Amino acid sequence: MNQLEAAIxxxxxxxxxxxxxxxxxxLVQQPLNPSVWYQCAWVHDVLGLESEAVPYYKKSLELGLxxxxxxxxxxxxxxxxxxxxxxxxAKLIFEEAIKEYPARREYQxxxxxxxxxxxxxxxxxxxxxxxxxxxSDDKGIQDYRKAIIFYSDKLDQIWKS
Numbered sequence: 001m002n003q004l005e006a007a008i009x010x011x012x013x014x015x016x017x018x019x020x021x022x023x024x025x026x027l028v029q030q031p032l033n034p035s036v037w038y039q040c041a042w043v044h045d046v047l048g049l050e051s052e053a054v055p056y057y058k059k060s061l062e063l064g065l066x067x068x069x070x071x072x073x074x075x076x077x078x079x080x081x082x083x084x085x086x087x088x089x090a091k092l093i094f095e096e097a098i099k100e101y102p103a104r105r106e107y108q109x110x111x112x113x114x115x116x117x118x119x120x121x122x123x124x125x126x127x128x129x130x131x132x133x134x135x136s137d138d139k140g141i142q143d144y145r146k147a148i149i150f151y152s153d154k155l156d157q158i159w160k161s
């Protein structure tokens with residue numbers, strides 16, 4: 001097992017400080033390895049050090065992460081921006097991620113959280129209702145799927161007879 005794998009294993013087992021120490025050492029040894037930067041961002045996030053995680057996420061993306069890690073870094077950076085109250089930045093990250101990975105529904109859900117934070121309640125609810133209708137295997141949801149989709153963008157509309 002190499003040092004990066006060891007650091008990931010430490011993080012996954014809840015040894016966050018040990019993982020962080022090892023990852024910071026690895027950054028000195030491998031400053032151009034995007035995976036090390038990404039894992040460093042992740043461990044800072046898990047430790048509640050969101051502000052410190054941001055530059056690690058950004059550097060990992062600049063250095064060219066591969067598909068799965070890139071997807072995780074986009075989600076991590078966008079989510080971290082949101083938790084820091086940086087809603088415009090978060091929205092831009094999620095818009096980029098949705099364009100790049102349209103089949104990954106988690107970006108739309110996190111985008112809905114950002115929209116909620118920006119008081120765009122109708123748009124946020126519309127996104128969440130669409131995701132629910134399209135992904136739930138709950139029988140009741142599926143029985144009313146067409147109605148949920150139909151009303152998803154008409155929540156403020158009042159029908160008069």
